[in-house]
Structures are given as structure tokens and as C-alpha cells.
Amino acid sequence: MRLHKQKRSSSIHLLPVILVLVIGVLAFGGYKFLSHFEGEAPVVDAAIGAAWNPTREFTIHVTDRKSGIRRVQIVLTQQGRDAQLFDQLFEKNIPHRLDLPFKVDLRRHRISEGPATLVITARDMSWRGWFHGNKTEIRFDTVIDTRAPRLTVLTRFHNISQGGAGLVVYQLSKPCPRHGVQVGEHFFHGTEGLFKNPLIMAAMIALDYKAGTGTEMVVTATDAAGNTARSPFPYHILRKAFRRETIPITDAFLKQKMPEFRIDPASGGSDMSLLDKFIFINQQQRETDSQRLNSLTNKQSPAMLWDGTVFLRLPNAAPKAGFADHRIYLYNGRVIDEQDHMGVDLASLRQSPVPAANTGVVVETGPFGIYGNTVMIDHGMGLFSFYAHLSTIVVQKGQKVTKGDLIGTTGATGMAAGDHLHFAMTVGDVFVNPIEWWDESWIQHNITDKIQDVRTIDK
Template sequence: MKKLVFVFFLILALAAGAAWYFFLTDTVKPEIALSPDSAVAAPKREFTLTLKDAGAGLKNAKVVVTQGDKQITLLDKAYTMPVKAAEEKFTLEPAGLHDGPFTLLATATDRSLANFGAGNTVKLTKNATLDTIPPRIDVLSLAHNVRQGGVGAVSFQLSEEPESAGVVVGDDFFPAFKQENGKYFGLFVFPYNMDPKDFVPRVKAVDKAGNTAYATFRYQAIPRKFRQDRINISDNFLDSKMPQYYNIITDTRDNLEIYLRVNKELRKKNRAKLHDLAMATAPTMLWDKKAFLRLPNAAPKAGFGDHRTYYYNGKEIDQETHLGVDLASLEAAPVPAANSGKVVFTGFFGIYGNAVIIDHGLGLQTLYAHLREIDVKDGQEVKKGQIIAKTGATGLAGGDHLHFGVLVFGHPTSPVEWWDQHWIDDNILNKM
């Protein structure tokens, strides 16, 4: 028994010795980074201090700002337990600085016993300038008449080069782009599902220091009433359509359950992907300023904004909104590009089946869905009227047709506006 106790304490002593040796010989300094890495900053701009230590762990972090004879501590964080990584946020606001140069000094110390127990310390110094003056916005375009589910455009000038600029509608931001004439031009959407009284578009500009400015402009919100539609889901439809999604929804083979998840969950993922694809937009207009083409000799089967209630065996099972125009002519009809642009997506796209998305610049994109055949590739430049595909019945289509959608930064809008040259002239081109 005494021997076992001796062995236990020997192991404990060796472990303690090893730990002591590790802490004593850990000479690797912590890693430290500060973002954003901007030469100017506003008082409310949030900085992030990123810290790492692969050795003994972090002990403390500190940030001090100096301006002239003034020195203020903005962050003083002690870690009671060893921490391998941390992010600390702070602003300059508590320091009460005046416009002009300042210096930030960030330090981090680990828990090692190196340097006679003081630990390893790393320092980061950043020189920058405080700027409290927001950019000045001058809206240049005049009357803005925007229909619910439709698009508006605005042009404006800024007093300085911004970090970002565009139009805010509710919680959504629609970027604007600087054009060759020095003006900023942007498209924005009056969402189909927004109450007209909540539609209050404003120009927003953030300068490189982080100062934010807003500007209002004259606009008229034009409400719309959307059609109500009833869709009956049959077993034949489920049996023929749901196998497309077996490799996406793998935990059930109940076709009705798959349909409900496709129509709800996959639809949301498709919408999110449309927003992601919008980031690939060109900063200039790629289309020819003329009315967009529609599928030739095609009769509309469903309109934009149709509110659909779905029934199965006489029972309501779901509700969704149709966010495009369905056009049908002949089976496997050739599909022309509605206007010139660059292909940013081809392939199977959830509820839309086989699809093509073309970017026309400035956040404007067109969607061609339920295709039987695709004749273009990602990254390909296409001309207006060029045949890009053939109509089909892939995805959730009940028959051969083209689902044609128009998107502005991933937000669905009414395609009908873009088929009207008069509307384009008055509401888009005149604003440039």
C-alpha cells in the first residue's frame, strides 16, 4: 500500500514538474490582430481585437488610445482561466477624442512563467485619424413612383468616397454603384409583402471612418392587390415530382412530407442562394437599355405575387407566393436571354428545377426556371435574344412552361415592368 501511495505522489510530482517546465519554457508570444485596418475612424466605429495563444493561454489584454497628452484605457480584460483564443470589441467613443491623429496600443500577455514570471507580451500599434463628419448626400433624381412588388432607381452625389452607399428599405440594403460620370446610381425594391405605409426608402452612405449619413427623397408608393389562387396537389403529381428531391431530403420517402419540406424549407434556401448570387453583379449596366424580351408567342399561366393556397385531398396544407411569371407556348420551346449579360448560375436549383440566372449589372438579374435543357455555361456572356435553354417541367412545375423571374439584389420583382420600354425610360434611365 505504501508503495502505491509513493508511486502516485511520484507521478503527481513529475506531472507538476512537467507543467512547471512547460510554463517556464513557453517563449512563444500570443498572436494579436486589430480590425478594421482603416486609416480613419469615427467615435462609434467598432474595433475587434483578435487574440490567440497556443501555449499557456491568454492572461490579459489591454487597449490604450493616445491623442496629444491624453491617454485613455479603452479595454482592460483579465482572463481568470487559460484562454486559447478570444475576441474583444471596443469603440473610441469613451475616450472623447477630437478630430485628428491618434494612436492605439494593444497588448496581450500569456500565462507562461517566462520572463521571470511576467509571461510573454505582444504589442500592436496603430496610427489613425479620427473623423466625426459624416458624408454629405445630394439626391439628384426627382420623382420616384414605385409600385408594390416593383423597382425604383435613384441617383446621388457624395462629398467623399464611401465605404458603402445605397438605399435602405426596411431592414434591406440595396447597394448603389459609382458611374463614369461620378454619380452614384442604385436600384431598390418595394417588396411585394411590405405594407405600403412601411415603405420608406432612404439613401444611406457610410464613409471610410464609419460615419453614417441618410437622405430622404420624394417618392410615391403605389399599392397593389395580388391575385389569390388555389392549387390542388394530387398523388400523381407527388409520385412524378418528388423523386427529384430524394438526394436532397434523404430521411423520408413520404412524398407528401417531402413536398411540404421542398415547398417551404428548400424554397427558403433557394431564396437565400438568390441573395448570394446577387453579390456577383457587375457595377455597371450590361443590358442594352431596351425593353426586356419575353418568351415568344407565350401565354401567361400565372402572375407575379399570386398568393397560392395548396390543398391535398380537400385539406389546406400550405401557402406560398408565386414570385415570377409563368409563360407557356410549345413544349421544349427555345428560351431567349431577356437581355444581354453574364450567366452566374446554371443547374438544378431546388423548387425551380433546371435553371439559368443572368446578371445584367447593378444588381439586376433574370431567372429562367423549369428548363428541360440548358445551352449556356456559368461565366458565359450572352447577348439579348440568344437562345440559352429550352422550356421544360423540372422542379415543381406541373407542366412544360418557363418560370421567368426578375430579381434586384436577390429580391423578386414584377417582370412586367421590364417588358415596358416606357416604364424603363421614366423610372430607370431618366434617373441615371
């Protein structure tokens, strides 16, 4: 009798445990069952534009975070006919992400140039849709285009000096979102609007002063479908010798100039001697200023803003330093740094009025690192002028100026030992010799005559 009670008592104590286990199993089973009905559709990503060259390999990305990818289909419709380009069903090793390298054999699928619609369909492993899964379908209305643009260079002679500039005029066979001239490592965008034919482009180019005579130059164009063309053209690079000069750095100069510059304490500025501070500024700040200038030239106006005539030089000024002079800095007879001078220094009376060299739009004013108070003007087509060490500035950013307008007065701000104007010019992000732009004959032969010659055949 006592044993029977113990057995019954044990059974009663096990009932809650069994009940919990049953509920757990049912809950887990219900969760697994319901998870098969998840409603998140696959994500499909493909870069198909308004024009498309399907013979060039591209990648289609398909992802499904939850149940995984069941099937991917790719169909191209053209002239009422469907071409099955891809169809894969996954039954084992269900992927959650697919990166499908893909290109099309046009002949095999009987696809021709012209309008077409590409449809990419993906389904997942969900039991929704009567066990067919969640469905994603994306459509691309595009134009099949496998033909590279044709390029015709219209200018005949291209003589360019190291550190010099020039102009190349060329014609495209069709509109291209990217086109221009590659000169060594630098690319110069072409611009339209100078000619009646909208497919005739002009690109202002420049040759870095350090570039060798073997530097390659070629016109390139890429159409909306990604087809690229390259066209060489005749050119001749003229060697240019640049001057070397030594510049003594004195304690008086360091005491006068170094307090104008602040160095981030994280760079050790608080513990630097005046000489170390000069070296840091002459190297690191100069590099920072160069990057800032490059970012400004990336926002160039494509139109030709200057008037096509010679650029003005600071009136009644004597040259004090030349373009691309190699400067060797000495302190107590010891070499402490070497840099190249990317402009022309002109000295006149103290605080002489500085005119805008030509018509354009002011794109920067104010302090500019080692250059002190600075004005930068965009003359269009990638051409910029740069006025540094100013004592005063009388123009504002965004202001349109005409050749000869007053922009400020000369000074000794920044890393300047005395009152003068540092005048520089760039084509894109490449500094060029301003002397060329002060020469009316050079501008005529290398720029304006070329434009006029093409206009005579563009009727």
C-alpha cells in the first residue's frame, strides 16, 4: 500500500516536466513550420543602364537572408522574342548569396543591336506562393550597344613644352558621357559648345613639368554602354630647362613668419623649434594646399569663360622667381629642404593693385596655407589662375570678373619674405607655365587658331 502511493506520487511529479517538453516541442515545431512561410523576398542587384553591352562581363548579385535562394532566371526580350539566358534551380547546398559573373553570346541567342528588355527573376525557399517561394522580378528597358564610338582628331599640330599647355579638338561618332585626352597619368575632360556640331569637342591639355618626352597622349571616349575607343594623334614634346636656386633661411625670417602658422598639437607642433616648424610647413602644409587646389580644379566650368585673348600680367612688375624653379633651402649653410616653385613671383610697389588676368568666375578667396591670402579664378575648360600672398582681397567667391578687374593688392602673407605676387596657372590639376598665357602669339597659334580652323569646316 505504501509502495503504491510512492509510485503514484512520482508520476504526478513528472507530469509538469512532460507537459513542458511537449509544449517546447510543439513551439519549436511551430516556429520551424512558420519559418518556412517567411515573407521576405530575395534582393537582386544588377548594373544595367539605358545602354548596355551584354558581351562585356558584369556581375548580378542575388541575396536572401532567411530561407535561401531557390531559383534564378534571366530572360531577354527583343522584337517580341524571348531568349532564355540563364536558369538555375538550387535543390542542395542552398545559397544565401550569389554573385553571378555573366555575359551573353549574342550570336547563340540571336540578339541584335537595338532596344531590348532584360528580366531577372529570383525565388527563395519559402513555402509561400504554394511552395514556389517569395518572388523578386526586376526589369531593365535598355538598348543593346556593342559598338565602340569612333574618334576623329581634327587638330593637326600639337607641340607642347614640359610644363606647357595646348588644345586638342576631336569629333565623336555618338554622344559619350566620358571623353577627353589622357596625357600620361592625367586626364583632361573634353567640352562641347565651341562648335555648331554638338559632337565636336575641345580639350585643354597640359604636360607636367617633370614629364618626359616619351609621355603618351591619346584621345579616349567611353559611351553609355561602356564601350571605349582610343585614338592617337601627332604631337611633339619640347624639352624645357628649369632654373635651380638656393634660398637661405635666417633666424629673422623664422621669427617673423612662423607665428603666422599653427600646427596641430597632435603633430607635435607645441614642441617644435622654429626651424622644425618651417620644415614641417614647407612640406606637409604645402602638400595639404596642393590637395585643396586639386579639389577646386575638379569643379571646373566646362564652358570657355575667358575672352580668347592674352592674359594680363601684374603691371610694372619685375620677375623675382620663375615657373618650376628648383629651390634648395639652406640654414647656416646646411640643406634643410628642397621644393619646386609652381608659379611666377612678380614684385612691384608695396600693395600694388592686382588685376584679374582674364574673364572668369572666382572660385576661392581667403587664407590658403603657405600661399597666404589667395584668389583663384576659373576661366573655363579646366583653365585656372591663382593669385597668392595678397594683403587685401576685394572680390568674393562666386563673383564673375572681367579681365582687368581689381581683385586685391600684393602683400607678404603666407610663406613670403617680402611684398610680391605669386601668380600661377593650372590646366586641371597640372600647373603650367604662365609665360605662355602672357604671349599673344602663343595663344593664337596653340589655342584660338585651332578653334577657328575647325569652325571653318564645321558648317
